Amino acid sequence: MEEHYYVAIDIGSASVKVVVGEKFHNGINVIGTGQTFTDGIKRGVIDDFDVAKQAISDALKKAKIASGVDIKEVFVKMPVIHTEILDIENAIQFNGESTEITGQHIEDVLDSVRDKYQADNTEIIGVYPKLFIVDDIHEVSDPKEMVATQSLAVDAGVITINRSLLVNTLRCVEACGVEVLDVYSDAFNYTHILTPTEVELGACVIDIGDQLTQVAFYERGALFDADSIPVAGSHITNDVAQALNTSYDKAERIKEQYGHAFYDNASEQDVFHVTQNDKEEEAAFNQKELSDYIEARVEEIYEEVFELLQEMGIDKVNGGFVITGGTANMLGIKDLLQDMVNEKVRVHIPTQMGIRKPEFSSAIATISSGINFDELLDYVTINNHETPVEEQYTVSEEKSKPAKGLFKRKNQVNVESGETVTVKSDDIDEEVKEEQPGLMKKIMKSLFE
Template structure:
């Protein structure tokens, strides 16, 4: 089987991060990462296009080297800032005909939700199912393979974002030579850092980054609320600069190496010298001196989060608080949060090899989101092209003649479906050509022809080799046909091969 790789691009305020991974049991296996620090992004927005683009290019190169994977397609995450969440219902009717629910039915429902929620200055970033109801009777999380006769209803959440911010973000990614497969909001990504108990009981994820502290509340298995406050790690550094009259670089280094977020646990024995901007003499400070400043900023950020969620009717958090993000690397963050709340607190650090840093939480969660939706919509089933009706070619032809969406993002959600259908038509065409060729071909005697029934597969490795040969044959056939197509169709075909095989 050809590996199905997922690549997540996280354009953060302090650095650009890329994670390359693959589905592994019920999680993600990270096979390569890249990180480049940049000043081209602030508070989730591109503020220097060239710097951000170059940082993306450099990070992709690092991830390619680390993973050995040629990267040209990515899932992009966007911050929670300037996003909104609301909930809606959508119904798909079946007119009394017993039908087995498939990924296509689910996708049609979610696409209908997306189409109904487009506004002039906002763009739908994510549509996610809260639950499905089959024939008004069964409420389930995944209705695939169930029989429906009357209707399939989805209760869905819709995340929208400012269209201008999205356009600039996607434009920057494309300028770096990449194709965007889909965009996911951090609000939805955070579900993948929670345990089943936490997401059911009600838990708050707090991501303390460089410019933003983002938070999302989950309950009964789905996202209920998300927001952000513009107070985070950079504010700590700037306050240290003012307090100790030192440079930004030294203040930031002191914060990371000697900083402590909980004053009561900080030490007077840990000492360091800070240079002074107006003197040749250095200033000696202790970890406790730093904690006096750091605790105040983080506490202000946390109190803003607590006030915000309380103002939106969230008064109990039985599942606890989960802290992550780059600034959570500072010692004492867990103890500080625990001192402020009565519920349990934990710091989330990804457990994937090579990415065991809280600043990689968002990127890895983006990979998990890509895998989750691919499984929900049957994108990663290796034989999904065998289940399409024979007349699917007519459907694709008509869909290609439809008017293109007015902006880039409307088409992101169903782009992979169209590409899969395109691949289906080409596969069907190849099969028909092969059958015609076989009618005109005089086969040798049966004893001279190879018999696959006589060959046994001794191990999974042998099976994978067989699948690789089959895939290479298809790839070769596709490359021969691509010379007759335009460059856009050729790009789509490469994407299809990656999406069809897990």
């Protein structure tokens, strides 16, 4: 991505969030964000194209102003809804020739996985390696710089999504004047909000958004399965509005200010007043009374999560439960689940300045996915930002092999602090550059093949 910035767009049911970040040592430095609330999106799917487009444009504009970055290329996260998770094995052969494995070899073996999957009305949006096997002997997580003579194999997970959903989302984003570099599913993104121990032991992520609760389970270092529940924060608000006989907007404000998901810990002393629909005088309620309505709906969400896990064939969650998403801001959300299970429960909140809210978990995890694949495929970003670096670029006469994947990626650049580097471009002449088709063009072209 230009200037080594990563821009993620999270198109959620309640709002569009844009995060601009850069790699900083072993983490991410957030340099700007934008958020616009909208009703043009329902359950993560574009409901009103023009309204959604305006919200995306507004969020991009806010992020551009906040970060000072001219945003031209973005990563887009896709929801778990209408998603299928598959396991596919694949290998490339070296035919006895001693070969040092590079990022290009890894890219080739992952890209060729796509050729093995053919299905109508679906599109692959993620191919993630569970493990690599070098010469049928060594099982490794990153085979770069190893030497193989026979083969490089991969046990990969494949994430597919409904093609119509994907195409309409990409059209809406690119109509805002930016190019989509890549798409990452929340099913994969959630890996980055878990600790290595949680991913290894078997952890469940519960992302409670506005209209959709997404559930993903990880075990032995990789994604096992993911699904969604059409019940989330807006349903809690509806319950509050009906119980207190008030409008949805007032119920939303009351939920945010006084809501508590665990009745036992709610306070009777925390009293608030509500203007009701059919009365002129305000009615008084306390937090404990409000919690009675909220707890019932949140408990229903958790019970549906348990049913989903059973349908996935999961009977143990040794790594515990991790709650995130906008509704995770509510008091008692962790306490109620902890009262229902024996496993460890925690709420995940991003640690970066400016986005320390659980609703930003998906956006920052999308950036982590982009960095993760860039490093795996040798697309390396700036390693140190402690001092300003004046970056110089020259164009090499040597031409590197063009990527064969679905998504256009940036040129491979490795920048150390104070170092002049050479960029090897894909089929680029010093004077004439052949434009590569973007993600949207490639997918639209495939529709008519």
